[in-house]
Amino acid sequence: MADTMQFDLVSPERKLLSAQASEVQIPGADGELTAMPGHTPMITTLRPGLLKVTVNGQVTEFAVTGGFAEISPEGVSVLAERSLPKPEVTQPVLDEWVAEAHKAHKEAHHTVVDDAAQMLADMVAMGTHIGLDPNVPNF
Amino acid sequence: MPNLKDLKNRITSVKNTRKITKAMQMVAAAKLRRAQEAAEAARPYAARMEAVVNGLATSVAGSDSAPRLLAGTGDDKVHLLVVMTGERGLCGGFNSSIARLARTRIRELTAQGKTVKILTVGKKGREQLRRDFSGLMIGHVDLSEVKRIGYGNARSIAQDVLSRFDAGEFDVATIFFSRFQSVMTQIPTAQQVIPAPVGEAADVDTVYDYEPSEEAILADLLPRAVATQIFTALLENNASFNGAQMSAMDNATRNAGEMIEKLTIEYNRSRQAVITNELIEIISGAEAL
Numbered sequence: 001m002a003d004t005m006q007f008d009l010v011s012p013e014r015k016l017l018s019a020q021a022s023e024v025q026i027p028g029a030d031g032e033l034t035a036m037p038g039h040t041p042m043i044t045t046l047r048p049g050l051l052k053v054t055v056n057g058q059v060t061e062f063a064v065t066g067g068f069a070e071i072s073p074e075g076v077s078v079l080a081e082r083s084l085p086k087p088e089v090t091q092p093v094l095d096e097w098v099a100e101a102h103k104a105h106k107e108a109h110h111t112v113v114d115d116a117a118q119m120l121a122d123m124v125a126m127g128t129h130i131g132l133d134p135n136v137p138n139f
Numbered sequence: 140m141p142n143l144k145d146l147k148n149r150i151t152s153v154k155n156t157r158k159i160t161k162a163m164q165m166v167a168a169a170k171l172r173r174a175q176e177a178a179e180a181a182r183p184y185a186a187r188m189e190a191v192v193n194g195l196a197t198s199v200a201g202s203d204s205a206p207r208l209l210a211g212t213g214d215d216k217v218h219l220l221v222v223m224t225g226e227r228g229l230c231g232g233f234n235s236s237i238a239r240l241a242r243t244r245i246r247e248l249t250a251q252g253k254t255v256k257i258l259t260v261g262k263k264g265r266e267q268l269r270r271d272f273s274g275l276m277i278g279h280v281d282l283s284e285v286k287r288i289g290y291g292n293a294r295s296i297a298q299d300v301l302s303r304f305d306a307g308e309f310d311v312a313t314i315f316f317s318r319f320q321s322v323m324t325q326i327p328t329a330q331q332v333i334p335a336p337v338g339e340a341a342d343v344d345t346v347y348d349y350e351p352s353e354e355a356i357l358a359d360l361l362p363r364a365v366a367t368q369i370f371t372a373l374l375e376n377n378a379s380f381n382g383a384q385m386s387a388m389d390n391a392t393r394n395a396g397e398m399i400e401k402l403t404i405e406y407n408r409s410r411q412a413v414i415t416n417e418l419i420e421i422i423s424g425a426e427a428l
Contacts, residue, residue: 010187012290012370014180030350042348043191045359068360070191070347077187081363082290 005037006075007053009062011083016062017053024076025052026069041072048097048122050086050129051078061086063126065097066119086130094127098134143413146406150399157395163229164388171322171381177288178319178374185371192364194347195357196335206354208301208361211334212310217254219277219309219333220244221300223316223372224264225380226283231387233317233325233380234263240327241315245272256309260296260373277308288377293370300369301362304333316372317379322386325379332368335361 007021025034027049046069051062067080084093101123105116120136127134199205222241224234241257241264248255257272259265260280269276280296282288300312312333317325349356 008183008187010184012181012184012293012367013177015183028350029355033350040348041346042350043195043356044350045356067363068191068356070187079184079187079191 003037005035005073007055008075008077009051009053009080009083010077011067011080016080016083016085017060019053019055021053021055021076022057023052023054024078026071026076026078027051027064028069035069035071035076038073039071039076043068043070046078046080048101048119048126050126051080051083063089063130065123089130089132091132091135094123094130094132095135098123098127098136102136143406143409146402146409150402150406153395153398153402157392157399160388160391160395164385164392167381167385167388171378171385174374174378174381175319178371178378181371181374185367188364188367192335192360195353195360199353199357206357206361208304208333208365209335209357212307214310215253217256217309217311218248219256219258219300219303219312221258221260221296221312221314221332221369222264222268223314223376224259224261224267225376226262226281228263229387230380230384231390233383234261234267236325236327237315237317238264238267240329241268242271244313244315244329245275258300261376277303288370288373290366290370293373294366296373297362297366297369300333301365309333314369314372316376317383319375319378319382322382325383330368330372332365335364 004020004022007017007019007024008015009017023034023036025032026044027047029045029047032049033044046064046067048065049063051064053060053062062080062083062085064078064080065082067078067083069076069078082097098120101116101120105120124134124136196209199209220241222237224237228234245255245257255272255275256277257268257275258278258280259268259276260282262281262283265276265279278299280299282292285292303309304312311331313329313331315327315329318328320326
């Protein structure tokens with residue numbers, strides 16, 4: 001079995017990374033999961049969180065806000081709704097994301113309120129994890 | 140004989156026009172490059188998205204649990220046409236050709252007894268279609284304030300369309316835009332987005348596991364796919380617009396150049412004629428003495 005696999009991270013606006021990775025940790029909707037070469041084929045949706053890619057032993061982190069990942073034995077493609085390398089996620093960027101999630105939460109219909117609340121909570125958790133102040137507006 | 144002063148004024152004014160069109164051409168060229176890069180950058184995402192949706196669609200198609208975005212409402216009485224054009228003119232036949240394609244389609248559909256609703260993106264298309272179909276317009280998206288088209292713009296248009304679909308306002312949605320082929324050629328295109336057209340699946344043998352579940356993923360994926368298609372269309376349209384504007388302005392600059400040449404010749408001829416006249420007068424005056 002090969003020890004690396006093709007990894008692609010794309011957002012609608014640009015391609016962020018395309019490399020041979022040995023390990024990818026994905027913030028799946030049902031929990032973190034790590035894909036390694038030879039993983040069983042699966043498709044999962046993403047929640048806001050950090051994506052960790054190991055290329056040549058180097059770990060690179062990306063913040064993603066949602067989307068989905070397609071995993072096959074030969075590779076992983078992550079189609080993120082929005083994604084930035086972790087160092088580029090600064091306070092203003094996070095503020096914007098959180099504000100947007102908050103707005104979606106406020107405008108959400110009752111059936112999807114839980115989803116929106118979850119999204120907001122994940123977004124805030126991600127910010128805290130990066131070490132930024134999520135600055136949640138008052139509900 | 141035209142007045143010398145008048146001719147001179149015309150030459151100056153055409154020269155000024157040429158300066159403007161030349162500048163617009165250069166601006167369009169710069170914007171075109173950026174627009175092409177943006178369209179290029181969006182391609183991998185759109186391609187993967189299409190592949191995944193196609194794979195999923197073929198595995199779910201036919202089953203009763205297929206979501207309505209995929210299977211349709213089982214009807215095709217009400218059509219929504221999303222007509223995307225530019226916000227500005229001075230771009231040759233760009234806006235008109237999209238509007239013409241949409242108009243032909245609307246006539247066809249109405250002739251078949253279908254109901255047509257129109258959502259316009261871009262001011263120019265709305266102006267053109269409003270003349271004939273003002274009763275059918277249900278909405279307009281204004282992008283004139285947008286400097287750089289982002290995925291967010293596409294997403295809000297998609298949300299608008301999807302909420303109308305959920306409300307049962309239409310059965311089939313088609314987007315109209317111009318596909319960018321080269322600076323000289325832009326192809327007005329109609330593309331059906333709802334229900335999602337199911338392409339020929341290449342390989343159905345890969346069986347995926349789904350997390351959380353197939354239905355949940357499709358529910359998340361299909362609206363995204365609609366937004367992606369709209370995003371691609373917006374970017375293609377933007378590149379086409381700048382390409383069309385560039386070649387239109389190139390033509391205008393060339394025409395102005397030709398006109399200046401012609402006017403200058405005329406101006407010189409009349410100046411010579413005036414001088415000759417004056418000389419004749421002086422000489423005949425001298426001879427008379």
